[in-house]
Amino acid sequence: MNEDLYNYILGIADNSLILGQRLGELCGHGPSLETDIAGTNISLDLIGQTRSYFQYAAKLAGDDRTEDDIAFLRLEKQYTNVLLVEQPNTHFGYVMARQYLFDVFHLLFLKELQGSKDETLAAIAKKGIKEVSYHKRFSGDWIKRLGDGTEESHAKIQEAIDDLWTYTDELFDSTAADAVMTAQGIGVDVSKLKDTYYKEVSDLLEEATLATPESKYFTRGGKKGTHSEHMGYLLSDLQYMQRTYPNMNW
Amino acid sequence: MSEKEVKNLEEIFEARIARDEKIEPKDWMPEKYRKTHIRQISQHAHSEIVGMLPEGNWISRAPSLRRKAALLAKVQDEAGHGLYLYSACETLGISRNELYEQLHSGKAKYSSIFNYPTVTWADMGAIGWLVDGAAIINQVPLCNTSYGPYARAMVRVCKEESFHQRQGFEIMLKLCNGSSEQKEMAQDALNRWWWPSLMMLGPTDAESVHTEQSMKWKLKRKTNDELRQQFIDQTVPQADILGLTIPDPNLKWNEETGSYDFGEIDWDEFWQVVKGHGPCNKKRMKDRVGAWERGAWVRDAAMAYAEKTEKKKLKEAI
Amino acid sequence: MSKNWPLWEVFVRSKNGLEHRHFGSLHAADAEMALENARDVYTRRNEGVSIWVVESKDITASNPADNGELFEPAQDKVYRHPTFYDLPDEVKHM
Numbered sequence: 282m283n284e285d286l287y288n289y290i291l292g293i294a295d296n297s298l299i300l301g302q303r304l305g306e307l308c309g310h311g312p313s314l315e316t317d318i319a320g321t322n323i324s325l326d327l328i329g330q331t332r333s334y335f336q337y338a339a340k341l342a343g344d345d346r347t348e349d350d351i352a353f354l355r356l357e358k359q360y361t362n363v364l365l366v367e368q369p370n371t372h373f374g375y376v377m378a379r380q381y382l383f384d385v386f387h388l389l390f391l392k393e394l395q396g397s398k399d400e401t402l403a404a405i406a407k408k409g410i411k412e413v414s415y416h417k418r419f420s421g422d423w424i425k426r427l428g429d430g431t432e433e434s435h436a437k438i439q440e441a442i443d444d445l446w447t448y449t450d451e452l453f454d455s456t457a458a459d460a461v462m463t464a465q466g467i468g469v470d471v472s473k474l475k476d477t478y479y480k481e482v483s484d485l486l487e488e489a490t491l492a493t494p495e496s497k498y499f500t501r502g503g504k505k506g507t508h509s510e511h512m513g514y515l516l517s518d519l520q521y522m523q524r525t526y527p528n529m530n531w
Numbered sequence: 532m533s534e535k536e537v538k539n540l541e542e543i544f545e546a547r548i549a550r551d552e553k554i555e556p557k558d559w560m561p562e563k564y565r566k567t568h569i570r571q572i573s574q575h576a577h578s579e580i581v582g583m584l585p586e587g588n589w590i591s592r593a594p595s596l597r598r599k600a601a602l603l604a605k606v607q608d609e610a611g612h613g614l615y616l617y618s619a620c621e622t623l624g625i626s627r628n629e630l631y632e633q634l635h636s637g638k639a640k641y642s643s644i645f646n647y648p649t650v651t652w653a654d655m656g657a658i659g660w661l662v663d664g665a666a667i668i669n670q671v672p673l674c675n676t677s678y679g680p681y682a683r684a685m686v687r688v689c690k691e692e693s694f695h696q697r698q699g700f701e702i703m704l705k706l707c708n709g710s711s712e713q714k715e716m717a718q719d720a721l722n723r724w725w726w727p728s729l730m731m732l733g734p735t736d737a738e739s740v741h742t743e744q745s746m747k748w749k750l751k752r753k754t755n756d757e758l759r760q761q762f763i764d765q766t767v768p769q770a771d772i773l774g775l776t777i778p779d780p781n782l783k784w785n786e787e788t789g790s791y792d793f794g795e796i797d798w799d800e801f802w803q804v805v806k807g808h809g810p811c812n813k814k815r816m817k818d819r820v821g822a823w824e825r826g827a828w829v830r831d832a833a834m835a836y837a838e839k840t841e842k843k844k845l846k847e848a849i
Numbered sequence: 850m851s852k853n854w855p856l857w858e859v860f861v862r863s864k865n866g867l868e869h870r871h872f873g874s875l876h877a878a879d880a881e882m883a884l885e886n887a888r889d890v891y892t893r894r895n896e897g898v899s900i901w902v903v904e905s906k907d908i909t910a911s912n913p914a915d916n917g918e919l920f921e922p923a924q925d926k927v928y929r930h931p932t933f934y935d936l937p938d939e940v941k942h943m
Contacts, residue, residue, distance in 0.1 A: 302591060305599065308606050309587035310818065312826025313854070314580065314614045315875055315886040321607040322889050328600045335596070349595045373829045419885055426878070429839060430832025437828065522594035522652055529709055531594040531652070531702075558913045611890055618874040621856065627876060628853050684873070691894070833878035834852045840879060 286399070287341050288361070288458040289468055291351065292504065293394075294334030295362035298352060300383060301327030302519055307370055316373075319419060323380070326412040333405045353523035357516055358506035361456070365448035367503065367512050371441070374434070377423040378441035384417035385481050386452045386474065393469040402467065421485055428489030435490065442486065443494050450499035452478070537561075548748060553679040556622035564748060568678050569623050570639075571750055573630045576616035577641035581634075581815050583609045585649040586658060594652055601698050602655060608695070612688045619680040635820045637807065644731045646809030653706055653713075653720035659699015660769070661721075661728040665762050667692060669732065672752035700769065707773045714774075721770070722778045729793075730801045732759040738798075763791050855904055857883040859891055862899035869901050877902075 304324035311317035335348035365383055370376050391413055394406035427438035453475040455463070462468025483493040502508065522531070532540075541561050547554070554560055583606050590606065593599035617627045633639035644662055649655070670692070673685040706717040733739060733755035745751040753761070763782075770777050781794035803809065854876040860869035872891045877883035883902040891897065911919055927933045936943060 305590040305603055308590055308603060309580075309583035309610070310822040310825075312822070312829040313876065314610050314617070315877065315882075315890065316826075316829075318607055318610045318614070318893075319886065319889040321603055321610070322893070325600060325603050325607070328596060328603065332596050332600070352596055353594075373826065415888075422881060422885070426833045426836040426882075427829070430834075430836040431828070433828050434832030434835075518591040521592045526594075526710075526712060529594075529713060531598055531705055531709075555913070557910060607893070611893065614875060614890055615873055618856075621874070626853060687873075830854060830878070831852075833882065834854065837879035837882075 282342050285458045285461040286467065287338055288456075289462045290334050290338045290341070290402070292361045292456060292458060293390075294331050294338070294351075295360050296366050296383070296387070297327040297334070298331040299360070299362040299515065300366040300379075301325075301331060302515060303366065303368075303370060303379075304376075306518075307376065312373055320376070323416050323419070326409075326416065330405065330409050330412070333408075337401050337405070349523070353520050357508055357512055360508070360512070360516070361504050361506055363448065363451050364500060364503040364509050365445060365452065367509060367515055368445060368448065369511050372437065374427055374437040374441040375445065377420050377427065378438060378445050380416065381420035381424050381485070382442075382445055382449055382482065383452075384413060384420050386449075386478055388413045388417050389474045389477060390469055390471065393474070397468070398466040424485060424491070425489040428486070428491040438489075439491050442491060443496075446494040446496060447498060447500045449478075449482075451501040451504060454501060454504050456504050545747070548677045551675075552677075553682065554677050555679045563744075565623050567744065567748070567750070568681065569620055569625055571745075572616055572620040572623075572678075572681055572684075573625075573633065574640050574642075576613045576620060576630065577634045577639055578645065579609045579613035579616060581641045581645045581819060582662075583613075584815055584818050585645055585647070585811070586655060588649050589652060589655050592652070593655075598655075598702070605659070605695055605698060608691050612684075612691070615684040615687055616681075619678075619684040622680045631823060635816070635823065637816065640805070642731060643801065643804045643809060644727045646804050646812045646815060647723070647727055648811050650723075651716050651720060653703070653716040654724070656699050656702030656706060656717065657720035657724040659695055659697075660703050661699075661724050661766065662731065663692065663696040663699060664766060665728050665731050665758075667696060668758050668762050668765075673750070675749060675752075677749045703773055703775075707775065717773065718775050721775050725778050726796065726800075727804075729759055729762070729796055730798075732762060734798070734801070760790055763793055767791055854878045855906065857887070857902045858905050858908060859883075859887040860901040860903075861887075861891055861897040863896060864898055869899065872896075874905060880904075 301324045304320050304327070307317075308321050308324070309317065311320055331352065332348055335351045338351055339346050339348055363383075365379060368375065368379055388410065391406045391409045395403050395410060397403045397406065424438060424442075427434040429435070453471050455470070455472055459468055459471065463470045479493075486493050540559055544554075544559065544561060544564075554564075586602060586606050586609075590599065590602055593602050617630060620630060621627060630639070634641065649658070667689070670685055670689055674682055674689055676682045676685065703717050703720075706713040736742060736754045736756045739755055742751060742754055767777060767782065779794045781792065783792045785792045804812070807813075855878075856874050857877055857880075858874050859872045861872045862869045872887075875883065875886050875890055877886050880902060883904075884900060887900050887902055892900070
C-alpha cells in the first residue's frame, strides 16, 4: 500500500470528520429552526466527504478494513485533523468563527486538490468545492451579521475570533505525507495558500467591523496527532459504540 | 355581525367542508375552528421539534458513518417538518414566537412519547420503526384535512417521512441479525417503546374529548382506538420478521375480528407523563428553552444587522 | 429589543421550463438569509433550480369576501373557450 497517500487522505478526511461531528452535536440546539437545518446540512456535507475519502483509503489499504474502521477505531494520536476543527461549540459565535476560519482554508485547499494527479482525489475535491463554497458563504454572512449586529454580538464574535485565531497557522503546516504527495503532484502545498487565506479572512473581518487579531503566537499539534484536551471527549462519543461492541455490524 | 348572520355563515362553512372544499387562510372561519387548528397544528409542530431531542442524543454516538448521516438527515427532516407546520399555523394569525412561548411555558402540549429517554442505539431503531410508524398512521389521513395550509404541509411531511420508518426498521433488522448482545438490545428497546407507542395514538375513544368535532373538520378520519388497532395489526407481523417478542402476554390473533386482541394499557402512566412527570419532561423543556434563550443574542444581532443594511441601502439610493 | 425575524414566502422553480411555485414560508432576518434558509429548508431533496423569496408583508392578497365580484363574472364568458364555437367534424385540428 502507498502509506504516504493513505496518510495524506486521512489527514484531509479527519478535518471533515471532526468538524462534521462537532456540528452534529448541535442538531436541535441552534438559535432558530432555520439555522439548525442549515448547520445540519453542513454537517451532512462534511460526513459525506469523509466517507468518500475513507472509502478510497480503505480501498488503497487493500485489506478488509472499512471506512468505519478508519473513522472509529484509531487511537487519538492517529487522528491528524487540525486543532481548529475539534474546538468545542462554546456558543454560536464560536461555531461560526470556527466554521468560517476553516471554510476559507477548505475552499482554497479543494480548489488546488481538484488539479491533483490522483483522479479520485480530484473528483472528491470537485464535488466538495460546490459544498464548501456554500459553507463559506453561510459562515461568512453570519460573521458579518454578528460583527455588525449588536454590541453584544460584536463582542462575542470578536472573542471567538480572537480565541480561535491561535489555531489558524497550523492549517499551513506541511506534514511528511504532505511533502511526498506534493512532490508527486498529488497533494497540495498548503504553505502557498497562507497569504491568500489571511488576506481574505482579514478583508471579511474588516467588512464585519471586526479586528484581525495581531497575535503571532500560534498553537499547533493536531496534524501530528497531539490534540487539545477536547479531543478525548469528542472521541469518547464518536467511538463509543464501536469500542463497546467490537466487531459488529450496524 | 348578528348572531343569526354568524350562524348562517357557520352553516355555509360546514357545508363547504362537507363538500370536501378546502378552507384557505383568509376565508371566514368560526373562531372555534381557528383555535382548534392552532392547537392541533402547533401541538404537531412542537412534537416535531421536541422529537429532535431524543434522537439528537445519539447523533454523536452513531455506530457507523452511514448511520450517522441517516440519523442527521432524519433529525433535520424533523426540524423541517416543525418549520412547515409552524408556517401553516402562522397563517391562522399567530406568530411562531407566540407558539414557542406556549411550548416553553408548558401551556402547549407535544407528543408525550418524547419524554421517554433514549438509552441505547436500538432506541433509534425502535423510534423509527414504532414511533414513526404510529405517526404515519396518524398523519396520512391529514393530507386531506380541511384546512389548506395544514393539508399541504402534511403532504410534504408524509412524502419526506417515508424514509424514516424504513431507516428505523433497518436498524432493528441489523441488530436482530447480529450478535446476541445486539439482539438483546433490540428486544429491550421494543420492551420499552411498545406501550408508549400505543399510548401515542391517544386516549381511548371513551376518554377522548375532541373526536366528534375533529371528525367533522377532517382533522381526524378515524378514532384513536381504530388507529391503535391498525397500528398493532400492522406492527405485530413486522416484529415476527425481526424475531422479536411484543411485550404483551395478552396479545393474541382473533380469527373473528381479523385483528389482534391486546392487553390493558397503563393509562395512569400515560396521564402522569402528559401532566409533566415522565422521565424526561423537564429535561426536554430545559433543552428547548435553553437553546431558545442562548440563541436570543444571535437572533437580535441578525435583526440589527438587517436594519442597518436596509438603512444603508436607502441612503445610497438617495 | 428582541424583534422577531419576519416571515418570508418561498417560491421554487423545480426545473427549467417550469414556473416558480409557492413552496411555503420561513423566518429570516434579511433577504440573503431568507434565500439561504430557503435553500436549506425547501430544496434538501433536490427540489429546485431557482428560488424567489419575498417578505410576506409585501404580498397584497385579494379578499375572499370579494370573490363574487372578482371571479364570478368570468364564469359565464363561455365564448372565451374554444369549445364555444361549432365547427364541422371535417376540420380536425383547430
